[in-house]
Amino acid sequence: MLLLERRPVDSTLMRWASPVLALTLTVITGFGLFLAMGKDPVEGLTFFFITPISDLIGLAELGLKMAPLLLCAAGLTVCYRARLWNIGAEGHFLMGALGASVVAVQLVDASGFWVLPVVLLAGIVAGALWAAIAAGLKTHLHCNEILTTIMLNYIALNLLLYAVHGPLKDPYGFGFPQSVMFGEAALLPDLIPGTRLHLGLAFGLLAAVSVWALFARSFIGFQLNVVGQDSRAAAFAGFSARRLTWFAFLVGGATAGLAGASEVTGPIGQLVPQVSPGYGYTAIIVVFLGRMHALGIIAASALLALTFIGGEMLQIAMNMPKATTGLFQGLLLFYLLTCDAFIHYRIRLNRPARQFIPKAAIAAAPEV
Amino acid sequence: MELLINVLAATVVAGTPLLLVALGELICERSGVLNLGQEGMMLMGAVAGFVATLTSGSLVVGVAAAIVAGVAMSLLFAFMAVTLAANQYAAGLSLTIFGIGLSAFVGAGFVGESIDGFTRVAIPVLSDIPVIGRVLFDQDPLVYVSLLAFAGVAVFLRHTRGGLLLRAVGEDPEAANANGLRVLVVRYLAVAFGGGMAGLAGAYLSLAYTPMWTENMTAGRGWIALALVVFATWRPERVLLGAYLFGAASILHLVLQGLGWNISTELLAMLPYVVTILMLVLLSWNPVRTHLNTPLSLGQPYRPGR
Numbered sequence: 001m002l003l004l005e006r007r008p009v010d011s012t013l014m015r016w017a018s019p020v021l022a023l024t025l026t027v028i029t030g031f032g033l034f035l036a037m038g039k040d041p042v043e044g045l046t047f048f049f050i051t052p053i054s055d056l057i058g059l060a061e062l063g064l065k066m067a068p069l070l071l072c073a074a075g076l077t078v079c080y081r082a083r084l085w086n087i088g089a090e091g092h093f094l095m096g097a098l099g100a101s102v103v104a105v106q107l108v109d110a111s112g113f114w115v116l117p118v119v120l121l122a123g124i125v126a127g128a129l130w131a132a133i134a135a136g137l138k139t140h141l142h143c144n145e146i147l148t149t150i151m152l153n154y155i156a157l158n159l160l161l162y163a164v165h166g167p168l169k170d171p172y173g174f175g176f177p178q179s180v181m182f183g184e185a186a187l188l189p190d191l192i193p194g195t196r197l198h199l200g201l202a203f204g205l206l207a208a209v210s211v212w213a214l215f216a217r218s219f220i221g222f223q224l225n226v227v228g229q230d231s232r233a234a235a236f237a238g239f240s241a242r243r244l245t246w247f248a249f250l251v252g253g254a255t256a257g258l259a260g261a262s263e264v265t266g267p268i269g270q271l272v273p274q275v276s277p278g279y280g281y282t283a284i285i286v287v288f289l290g291r292m293h294a295l296g297i298i299a300a301s302a303l304l305a306l307t308f309i310g311g312e313m314l315q316i317a318m319n320m321p322k323a324t325t326g327l328f329q330g331l332l333l334f335y336l337l338t339c340d341a342f343i344h345y346r347i348r349l350n351r352p353a354r355q356f357i358p359k360a361a362i363a364a365a366p367e368v
Numbered sequence: 369m370e371l372l373i374n375v376l377a378a379t380v381v382a383g384t385p386l387l388l389v390a391l392g393e394l395i396c397e398r399s400g401v402l403n404l405g406q407e408g409m410m411l412m413g414a415v416a417g418f419v420a421t422l423t424s425g426s427l428v429v430g431v432a433a434a435i436v437a438g439v440a441m442s443l444l445f446a447f448m449a450v451t452l453a454a455n456q457y458a459a460g461l462s463l464t465i466f467g468i469g470l471s472a473f474v475g476a477g478f479v480g481e482s483i484d485g486f487t488r489v490a491i492p493v494l495s496d497i498p499v500i501g502r503v504l505f506d507q508d509p510l511v512y513v514s515l516l517a518f519a520g521v522a523v524f525l526r527h528t529r530g531g532l533l534l535r536a537v538g539e540d541p542e543a544a545n546a547n548g549l550r551v552l553v554v555r556y557l558a559v560a561f562g563g564g565m566a567g568l569a570g571a572y573l574s575l576a577y578t579p580m581w582t583e584n585m586t587a588g589r590g591w592i593a594l595a596l597v598v599f600a601t602w603r604p605e606r607v608l609l610g611a612y613l614f615g616a617a618s619i620l621h622l623v624l625q626g627l628g629w630n631i632s633t634e635l636l637a638m639l640p641y642v643v644t645i646l647m648l649v650l651l652s653w654n655p656v657r658t659h660l661n662t663p664l665s666l667g668q669p670y671r672p673g674r
Contacts, residue, residue, distance in 0.1 A: 004451070004671075006671070085457055137645070137648070141649050141652035142652045143645070143651075144598070146404065146457065147591060147594060147595045147644070147648060151588070151641040151642075151645050152641075152645075154587070154638070154641040155638045155642060158637050158641075161634040161637075162634035162635050165632070165634060166632055166634075281465060284461065284465070288458065321472070321473055323469060323472030323473040323475075323476050323583070324473060326468055326470075326472050326473065327469040327472070328469070329465065329469055330462070330465045330466030330467070330469035330470060331466065333462040334448075334462050334463070334466045336462075337455075337462050338448055338452065340454065341452035341454050344453075345453070
């Protein structure tokens with residue numbers, strides 16, 4: 001009989017092998033899926049994983065999608081390390097995009113180097129404020145952060161929709177729900193001329209490095225880790241859970257807000273209803289897949305960025321539904337968590353070994 | 369009066385999917401398992417129900433397919449969270465993300481198709497009761513199913529041996545195990561029941577509420593239901609009340625527009641989510657009450673004979 005048995009020590013090997021194993025299982029499932037749909041699996045997987053990044057333009061697009069994922073994931077890492085289940089990156093992102101757009105629309109005719117930083121800062125502040133609501137609800141009113149952040153995501157989306165249908169709507173936009181195009185001074189500079197890759201990726205990488213420094217070098221990072229691993233120990237040590245919660249949420253909100261601001265000032269150049277294809281939710285997968293580690297989340301954000309452009313590629317080349325992206329991401333996370341169980345547990349094929357009790361111990365046992 | 373009856377009837381309709389999914393989650397949580405995958409299971413139920421009805425032409429087949437889809441999804445969760453003792457938050461979240469992706473994938477070819485959904489069937493005699501008759505007993509069949517499910521869950525929890533066993537497992541799995549109860553089996557059954565109800569709730573959306581399929585058509589109802597169960601302090605009557613309260617919040621914009629108020633649709637669409645947060649805030653005024661009612665082992669994996 002198969003038995004699940006707790007390992008004496010968590011497996012470090014499994015901790016890092018699990019994402020690779022999960023990816024392998026996802027690819028195998030994808031292979032089967034293509035077969036079941038009567039499509040050539042090799043061709044399909046090539047279109048998904050390889051074709052999108054086989055030239056410079058493609059790599060630039062990958063970087064473009066990596067930027068928001070990496071920024072959101074960096075902030076979420078700070079929260080998840082402390083076991084704060086912030087699901088609100090999507091909402092922070094949308095509010096960041098909205099906040100930046102409100103300012104950018106006011107500054108359409110402005111010029112000067114200060115315009116872009118002001119616009120980005122507006123996004124950061126908007127994202128952080130949105131996260132502050134969830135932080136306050138948690139620390140002062142003990143509301144479960146999962147539920148509040150999810151609700152705030154829906155509220156943020158409706159606020160954004162209200163803005164593009166109402167106050168921010170371009171009066172000369174032929175009735176489309178979108179803002180005016182931002183001024184030149186409010187747009188992020190390109191990283192590689194001729195491609196759409198912009199400075200946002202640099203922000204993302206910087207955020208990942210900062211997260212590494214936070215946890216490897218700073219006391220507050222240490223406190224966050226302790227709170228996450230044993231909240232009682234943290235309380236005994238006198239760490240303020242309230243202060244750490246605020247810190248984690250504000251960082252999460254600020255980075256995701258910057259991601260939203262970079263998206264509207266980067267590739268889009270205006271506020272549109274579909275500013276996010278779900279970056280904030282996908283970033284959750286990035287954090288889990290990247291093992292809450294800076295290098296890990298960089299690699300994971302590249303992989304998940306690939307699922308976005310791979311899905312578009314399949315749609316164009318093989319007439320597959322665009323939802324392939326979501327399916328792939330869901331499968332990946334599902335397999336990952338299943339494999340993660342084997343960090344703490346191992347499988348035994350037979351019955352658990354009987355405990356060997358020396359005869360002397362039996363003889364010495366007190367009569368009942 | 370006529371307007372009031374119509375509004376109340378619409379409230380019941382809007383509250384029914386929430387009632388169905390929240391009743392399922394209530395049972396699940398009473399066994400000590402917190403399944404955050406409600407949204408994913410609902411979406412799978414919605415798409416399975418719609419596709420099955422469209423291809424078979426039968427609403428009953430559609431409902432059955434939705435329940436099966438919900439149960440199948442919940443068993444994936446149970447495997448992770450109960451058998452593999454994974455973190456229930458993460459496992460449930462992954463179920464939702466997986467369900468959103470899979471339902472969109474399965475339903476991609478069916479967007480824009482239409483079916484003849486459930487229509488109202490008045491129950492003789494009962495529907496002649498003034499006001500209540502029109503509000504509760506002149507509805508589509510799935511509303512009656514939800515009311516029966518409510519009665520069933522309420523009786524099961526309080527007055528049957530099965531309900532007692534379920535509560536025992538949720539309060540103290542160690543003690544339940546010591547008394548010879550198969551904790552994991554009970555939890556599997558509870559999770560599967562939750563999945564079936566979530567699938568049914570999804571079917572209500574795609575077969576009765578708006579007979580069509582669109583991506584993400586649950587619009588957070590699965591999450592609202594999770595908040596609802598907490599707010600109801602794990603009691604069926606309060607779940608019923610809360611579900612209709614949310615139903616009212618989610619149709620308020622229609623009512624206001626009908627009255628000629630000019631408020632942006634987008635702003636009013638926020639209302640159910642804002643109400644959810646307000647409810648959670650209200651709860652915090654009396655944390656002791658919530659704490660006393662929470663199934664003691666909620667969210668904690670159980671491994672027999674560690």
